Amino acid sequence: MSTDKTNQSWGGRFSEPVDAFVARFTASVEFDKRLYRHDIMGSIAHATMLARAGVLTDAERDSIIGNLKDIQAEIEAGQFDWRIDLEDVHMNIEARLTDRIGVVGKKLHTGRSRNDQVATDIRLWLRDEIDTILKEITRLQQGLLGLAEAEAGTIMPGFTHLQTAQPVTFGHHLLAWFEMLSRDYERLVDCRKRTNRMPLGSAALAGTTYPIQREITCELLGFEAISGNSLDGVSDRDFAIEFCAAAALAMMHLSRFSEELVLWTSAQFQFIDLPDRFCTGSSIMPQKKNPDVPELVRGKSGRVFGHLSGLLTLMKGQPLAYNKDNQEDKEPLFDAADTLRDSLRAFADMVPAIKPRREIMREAALRGFSTATDLADYLVRKGLPFRDCHEIVGHAVKYGVESGKDLAEMSLDELRRFSDQIGDDVFAVLTLEGSVNARDHIGGTAPAQVRQAVARGRELLAAR
Ligand code: ARG
Numbered sequence: 001m002s003t004d005k006t007n008q009s010w011g012g013r014f015s016e017p018v019d020a021f022v023a024r025f026t027a028s029v030e031f032d033k034r035l036y037r038h039d040i041m042g043s044i045a046h047a048t049m050l051a052r053a054g055v056l057t058d059a060e061r062d063s064i065i066g067n068l069k070d071i072q073a074e075i076e077a078g079q080f081d082w083r084i085d086l087e088d089v090h091m092n093i094e095a096r097l098t099d100r101i102g103v104v105g106k107k108l109h110t111g112r113s114r115n116d117q118v119a120t121d122i123r124l125w126l127r128d129e130i131d132t133i134l135k136e137i138t139r140l141q142q143g144l145l146g147l148a149e150a151e152a153g154t155i156m157p158g159f160t161h162l163q164t165a166q167p168v169t170f171g172h173h174l175l176a177w178f179e180m181l182s183r184d185y186e187r188l189v190d191c192r193k194r195t196n197r198m199p200l201g202s203a204a205l206a207g208t209t210y211p212i213q214r215e216i217t218c219e220l221l222g223f224e225a226i227s228g229n230s231l232d233g234v235s236d237r238d239f240a241i242e243f244c245a246a247a248a249l250a251m252m253h254l255s256r257f258s259e260e261l262v263l264w265t266s267a268q269f270q271f272i273d274l275p276d277r278f279c280t281g282s283s284i285m286p287q288k289k290n291p292d293v294p295e296l297v298r299g300k301s302g303r304v305f306g307h308l309s310g311l312l313t314l315m316k317g318q319p320l321a322y323n324k325d326n327q328e329d330k331e332p333l334f335d336a337a338d339t340l341r342d343s344l345r346a347f348a349d350m351v352p353a354i355k356p357r358r359e360i361m362r363e364a365a366l367r368g369f370s371t372a373t374d375l376a377d378y379l380v381r382k383g384l385p386f387r388d389c390h391e392i393v394g395h396a397v398k399y400g401v402e403s404g405k406d407l408a409e410m411s412l413d414e415l416r417r418f419s420d421q422i423g424d425d426v427f428a429v430l431t432l433e434g435s436v437n438a439r440d441h442i443g444g445t446a447p448a449q450v451r452q453a454v455a456r457g458r459e460l461l462a463a464r
Contacts, residue, residue, distance in 0.1 A: 009086070023085055026324070028327050029087060030084075032118075039090055040071065042121055044064075044068055044069075045220040049217045055210055056107060064107075071097060071100075110210060111209075116233060117200070119236075123197070136344035136345050137181050137188075145457045147171075148170075148171035148175050148178070148453075153447040154358050155167050156361035157365040158173070169446075169447055169450055172449075177257050184250040197227050197239075201214040202229075205231055214226045230321075237315055247307075248308045251300065255298045270357055274350065278291070278353070297346060304336050372393050376390055384419070396415065
């Protein structure tokens with residue numbers, strides 16, 4: 001990067017070059033150059049519109065568009081000399097255009113400002129990122145459906161307070177993650193609508209005196225609507241904050257999911273195996289296989305929460321309209337999108353490879369009196385009030401703790417010590433299968449319900 005000359009785009013009113021450190025301090029090109037494709041897309045649409053409005057000739061338009069495409073090829077071939085003295089991606093590209101075609105290149109910026117240009121670029125960029133992220137969510141959800149279907153009848157302990165609560169099916173547990181991701185998907189689709197509005201034409205802040213036709217650029221760029229106020233158009237970044245909020249929620253879900261994978265792969269649980277390719281070893285402890293991918297995703301959630309808070313703070317004191325503060329929107333936004341996309345990608349690759357250890361899950365469900373509620377419900381069906389049943393079963397559990405027996409391991413005589421209402425039909429109720437099959441309603445854990453939920457899930461994904 002060179003830092004010589006006075007800036008050619010605004011140097012007119014300046015009598016000395018910008019201090020070298022200030023040039024570096026105020027420049028954004030190091031990070032905003034990743035907007036180059038969307039910047040060129042916006043410029044091509046702008047030039048097309050200017051020609052239709054009679055501001056550029058057709059020949060000027062063609063020269064601008066052809067050369068912008070060549071510049072894009074230069075960038076993609078790694079042959080573009082990004083200059084820090086040209087501050088940002090916008091002025092780097094415009095300066096290169098002028099290098100190539102002289103005075104015609106200087107006409108591109110007619111009726112436009114970097115303020116509406118950058119606001120347009122970020123929206124175009126974020127729209128594409130959202131689309132990629134939506135695809136990754138769908139891929140992860142497909143993996144969850146496949147695993148849930150295969151494990152619809154696999155029984156594990158369900159937890160509250162991380163204490164054994166009631167038996168659930170592993171498929172049902174996996175579908176809880178499917179539901180959360182469906183809401184994440186909806187939030188991003190909704191955020192995309194507000195991202196997909198066009199600020200171009202707002203110019204610096206007040207609009208422009210040229211006969212621009214914003215409907216044309218709107219259509220060329222595939223925006224759903226034109227921003228209704230130029231001051232708001234150049235300064236608003238709430239779409240970026242909204243994206244970070246949706247990303248933070250999705251990362252929070254992935255972080256909780258990660259925590260379960262970390263627990264389940266531990267020697268204490270051993271509920272699942274993760275293939276070696278998603279884990280790493282320890283340089284000192286030869287026995288170790290660490291669940292790095294879930295741990296990292298859990299850790300990375302923190303940076304996305306931070307970006308949400310950072311962007312809110314960036315905006316909160318800004319008067320209308322554009323302020324240079326807004327240049328600080330990019331790094332957090334880029335990182336939030338990169339982090340969410342990569343975390344989803346890692347999960348989408350990993351989830352179908354999860355190997356459940358069905359016997360161990362089942363053993364765990366047999367311990368911890370997971371069918372105690374079923375015994376209480378059984379006594380209710382025999383005509384006792386629920387509170388009394390709760391107490392009766394409490395005594396039975398106490399006896400079980402002391403004698404080392406689970407409820408299903410007690411004899412009928414033993415059980416009848418706690419209530420004479422108990423008959424030998426009780427054992428069907430105390431089995432794990434009896435327990436999960438009994439929860440046979442929409443949203444319940446019965447294997448039949450899990451299979452129906454998988455079918456509904458498949459329909460949902462097919463309609464996207
Ligand atoms: N690099 C700037 C940004 O990201 C572009 C807009 C600059 N506008 C200005 N008036 N200095 O916000």
